[in-house]
Amino acid sequence: MTAARQPLLRVSGLQKLFPIRKGFLKRTVGHVRAVDGVNFHIDEGETLGLVGESGCGKTTTARCILRAIEPTAGEVFMRVADGSVVEVGKLRRAELRALRREMQMIFQDPFTSLNPRMTLLDLVGEPLLVHGLRSRREREERVADLLRRVGLRPEYMRRFPHAFSGGERQRIGIARALALHPRLVVADEPVSALDVSVQAQILNLLQDLQSELRLTYLFVAHDLSVVRHISNRVAVMYVGRMVELAGTEELFSRPKHPYTAALLSAVPEPDPRMRSQRIVLQGEVANPAAPPGGCYFHPRCPHAIEVCRTQAPTWQELSPGHFVGCHRAEELELPGVE
């Protein structure tokens, strides 16, 4: 986006295991490997799309970054406002609280993520109050400004969320996330609960806010069409691991991982003349509590060979900025979308 590309966020070896407890003594009998060795960075002002199917660990990754849950291993580095880099996992409570002003989250469901007993003023003003803006008049001014920014009328600030439609509620959630001038916004499926005609409004709003406020987005989604419209780069996850990461155009037109190619091919296109032969994957997503040996994708992969069954692929940079974890990445010719 800008000439000087500086990572705002860097994630290294991130891992989150959830213990499986059984029996009377609640002994740990195994682990769900929700996130297992994830590496990436996000440059300042860019949008990284994080895609994958349910249970692939994309939301857990997002929550570990915000330290809403504690990762099992790995590091998360964030460049803060004064230019210094902090390791999010090493922060004490008070320091973490200060950092949270800089990283905010937008949630999927605008119907359950807003407290129904709070007015817009309270909802959007709450983060301001928590972070020390005591004057009610100043808070009201700031809330009015935020509501205007997200396309809501400030006169509505004494109303309750139930009076608003899904799209408007998502705008309220966005205003709340922006209240403290964050630099990183983690958006977890922000449009998937909305009507199709409203999705476009919210996606455009997120883009406008990004350029006005110089925001950096981690955009978590399962819908590849949506991701294409918002992301500069895209990362694909499968069963807790990252399988591919590249610039959006590159990833969509020249996928290097068979899973990415299958995902792209699976999206039904709103054009009956494009009905085409889809890559129909056999079987089901692997169980993250007992993943298969080797590459986790091999039982469903149409290109799997012997080495895929026995050895986990390494994460390699195939061309500048195009990372992939597949034994056969170099030789396979996979279909993308233009």
Next chain:
Amino acid sequence: MTGAGQPLLSVRNLKTYFTQDEGTVMAVDGVSFEMAPGATLGIVGESGCGKSITARSIMRIVDRPGRIVDGEIHFKRPAGGDGPGEVVDLATLEPNGALMRSIRGAEIALIFQEPMSSFSPVHTVGSQIIEAIQLHQPLGRQAARERAIEMLRRVGVSSPEERVDQLSNQLSGGLRQRAMIAMALSCEPTLLIADEPTTALDVTTQTQILDLMRRLQREDGMAIMLITHDLGVVAEMATDVVVMYLGRVVEQAPVDAIFHDPKHPYTRALLRSIPRIRSRTRERLTPIAGAVPHPYDRPTGCPFHPRCPEFMAGKCDRETPTLRSVGDHHAVSCFLYE
């Protein structure tokens, strides 16, 4: 919708209203369409457009206080032994009467969006399919069980002899949806109503289920009414499309005309607003202004007029347009074409 022969289903001026203290919600307000035997009719629209209530009205399972207040639902029953099948008006039948019960589940079957909640969690999958079979067919328990296993095998459930004795929560979302389809098709319906059958599924699982539905339709020849908000799924599956908005049909046409020669401003706007996988990266979308109105705040005149770019003051907000033919099997409800 094809001219030749008698339609399998003919819905005429259907009105299903919900009357409560707060007012009357006209969930379905004068809907008409026809389906030919073996066709796939896509019914698309956003939340509150009445697409699911239309389906539930046909099945006569509208929850109170909903009631069919007007209209006809002519369904051509399958020929029994000798002679052609009789045509019955489902709208006049007693919802729990013997005739409706012999049609529902046997001649018209329904699959829902939520494979999680459509099976009882305390009975095995098999026992529920067996119950459905024995309700409509004179088969003994063992024969019905064999039929259930055979159906599970047909829908691609591996080791069906074991799956038949499992509880639904032991199956993944994709397998549950397959089991649901097995149950729906066990009595060989001539009409399958699929209400958002893949919305809760991941995209690679969606591909499998759509593939399966197409194969079963080829083998059994049943007609499918596919209700969805996803224009991609409609383009992929449907032969004809009905577009609904706030309880009314705004446009209906063969699938190619809907996507390549849409007439109604809502259909056009909807097609412009959706994110597409074959778009330029980070391309801005063209949203539809506003949101779907609350059902108690139904606009006067054409229900789409407050959001319509072609709005004609004094006309669209005063009078209600009716569905008129604009071409080969193509009808639209808009004053632009009167």
